[in-house]
Amino acid sequence: MTSLLREIMSTQDIEASINYSGPNPRFVARARYAGLVAACIATALVLTVPMSWLLQTPILRPKLPLFTPAHLIGLFSSIFLPISVFFLYRNASLRILKVVWWMILVSTGIVLLQFLIPSRLPFAQLIRVLDPVENPDKIAPNGALCIFSSSLAALLLASSRNRALLWAQTFALVCALVAALALIGHAYTIEPLYGIRDYSQMSVAGALHHFLLAAALLCVRPDRGMTRILVTQSSAGVMSRRLYATALIVPPVLGFFTIITSGIWKWYDISFGIVLFVIASIVLFVAVVAATSLRMERADHFRLRAEDDLRASRERLRELSAYTQVMQEEERVRIAREVHDELGQSLTALKMDVAMLRKQVPAREDIERRMNSMIELVNGTIQSVQRISSELRPSVLDDLGLAAAIEWQAREFEKRSGLRCHVQLPIYEIVTNPSQATALFRIFQETLTNVARHANATQVDVRLREEQETIQLRVRDDGIGVVDFEVTTNSSLGLMGMRERAALAGGSLDMESTPGAGMTVTVTMPKIA
Numbered sequence: 001m002t003s004l005l006r007e008i009m010s011t012q013d014i015e016a017s018i019n020y021s022g023p024n025p026r027f028v029a030r031a032r033y034a035g036l037v038a039a040c041i042a043t044a045l046v047l048t049v050p051m052s053w054l055l056q057t058p059i060l061r062p063k064l065p066l067f068t069p070a071h072l073i074g075l076f077s078s079i080f081l082p083i084s085v086f087f088l089y090r091n092a093s094l095r096i097l098k099v100v101w102w103m104i105l106v107s108t109g110i111v112l113l114q115f116l117i118p119s120r121l122p123f124a125q126l127i128r129v130l131d132p133v134e135n136p137d138k139i140a141p142n143g144a145l146c147i148f149s150s151s152l153a154a155l156l157l158a159s160s161r162n163r164a165l166l167w168a169q170t171f172a173l174v175c176a177l178v179a180a181l182a183l184i185g186h187a188y189t190i191e192p193l194y195g196i197r198d199y200s201q202m203s204v205a206g207a208l209h210h211f212l213l214a215a216a217l218l219c220v221r222p223d224r225g226m227t228r229i230l231v232t233q234s235s236a237g238v239m240s241r242r243l244y245a246t247a248l249i250v251p252p253v254l255g256f257f258t259i260i261t262s263g264i265w266k267w268y269d270i271s272f273g274i275v276l277f278v279i280a281s282i283v284l285f286v287a288v289v290a291a292t293s294l295r296m297e298r299a300d301h302f303r304l305r306a307e308d309d310l311r312a313s314r315e316r317l318r319e320l321s322a323y324t325q326v327m328q329e330e331e332r333v334r335i336a337r338e339v340h341d342e343l344g345q346s347l348t349a350l351k352m353d354v355a356m357l358r359k360q361v362p363a364r365e366d367i368e369r370r371m372n373s374m375i376e377l378v379n380g381t382i383q384s385v386q387r388i389s390s391e392l393r394p395s396v397l398d399d400l401g402l403a404a405a406i407e408w409q410a411r412e413f414e415k416r417s418g419l420r421c422h423v424q425l426p427i428y429e430i431v432t433n434p435s436q437a438t439a440l441f442r443i444f445q446e447t448l449t450n451v452a453r454h455a456n457a458t459q460v461d462v463r464l465r466e467e468q469e470t471i472q473l474r475v476r477d478d479g480i481g482v483v484d485f486e487v488t489t490n491s492s493l494g495l496m497g498m499r500e501r502a503a504l505a506g507g508s509l510d511m512e513s514t515p516g517a518g519m520t521v522t523v524t525m526p527k528i529a
Helices: 002-009 011-018 025-046 048-055 069-090 095-116 141-157 162-187 204-218 225-231 235-264 270-360 365-392 395-399 402-417 434-455 484-488 493-504
Strands: 420-424 459-466 470-477 508-513 519-526
Touching: 025 048, 025 069, 025 204, 025 225, 048 069, 069 095, 069 141, 069 204, 095 141, 141 162, 141 204, 162 204, 162 225, 225 235, 235 270, 270 365, 395 402, 395 434, 402 420, 402 434, 402 459, 434 459, 434 470, 434 493, 434 519, 493 508, 493 519
Parallel strands: 420 459
Antiparallel strands: 459 470, 470 519, 508 519
16 A cells, blocks of 8 residues: 555656656756856947957958948947947836837838938938938848848847747848858859848848847747747757758758858859758768657657556556445444444433432422433434434435435435525336445535535425436436536536546446536446346
8 A cells, every 4th residue: 555655655756757848947947047048149249340349450351341320320229229239128217218219110110211312202211310311331231121120020029928939030031041141152152142232231240140139029029929849848948959850950061061062162163062061961960850750769668658647647546446445434334333323322321320410319299300301312312322322324315225325415415505406316126236335425525515615505406317328317406506617627626536436337427517507417338247
């Protein structure tokens, strides 16, 4: 028994090992740390622009950036945004930051409109206050789009609503996509990916800055929204982390290596390099998929084994529950018999002695009154003993059968509660297995108790019938009823006990209820000889 209990108590550990689809705090902490590192690197990259102006030497850029109003707006925004991300990570006060984010959003929106609205429109000159569209050195359109998306993502991240978080992550992904296209364009010398027409182009450092800023924004709340799957320890989380990392890292690295080896080192021509790039990408992706598949297979194997252990533990728990109920019923029978026989006989003998003593004592009014009080007390005690004995284990269930026991219990319920109880019984006695008869009778008792406590009913209808292969007991009241959620869930210990008792006897229990229209409890048992 002790080993069985110990094994059952380990069920919670098994369930905890199966439920691993939630965010892992360790992965969440790592993601937030990676976001902070990305914000630091992004800040360092953008600070090379003012350092280039101060030193009059281009840093991480092929030439010195121009000093124009639009470039100043872009520079201020690019410096302020990664710094403000640190406040998002610290959950600090964001009132002043929201004002600055709105200013960046409006200014970059005006810059974007300068590229979208033709100059011949009447109101076109009103929005060209920052920099004329004819200036070829104005801020790059893709750079303005990245700043606009990042500032909007930061504003939305300051909100606590889930929908705002999803939109914030969406705009951060837009920024990351534009920056990634610029990086790919620089790696493969595809100018349309990093420069639009004759305007200034997004540099490699600028594209990397925007990409890292987007990554930092995505990692502010990695346990929610689209990034949630990446911080779980489930099979889907493992697959997502590996495949996303491979898809983001392998193609740029292999492409850059292909360009270096074919264009600069002249090991082979570009066509052969592209073929090697494609083959290497396929091989690496196949290796990652194979490793991920093995990990998922091990996880599924562990999950199935844990489910089998959990199922076995539940079966042992059910066996223990059945054994406990059997022992409880046997103990009730023994106690009821001892109370009825031993205590009942002693009280009966005491009553006879008091009656005989009353006859032998001289007739006096005070003595007569005292003797009558003693006899009434003994009679009340005998009735209490009989009631306790019948509640522990009604003898009518063992002597006369299930139908008679239900009829007796219904009449006792009427006396105690004052509710009308209409009983429909078969004209012949139903032959049942002792365990099933006990289960049906105990469920009937619990149902009547629930009706008296919670239903506020005026009438209870009880029907016991026997079909070809089943025995059915139905109890219906006209009370207030309950909602479907309360019926279908196991929130009530009483309902759980009734369901479990029916299942242990090989049957089933169904409950139907409508608020204001009462409740119906139906117990169905297979006929077992």
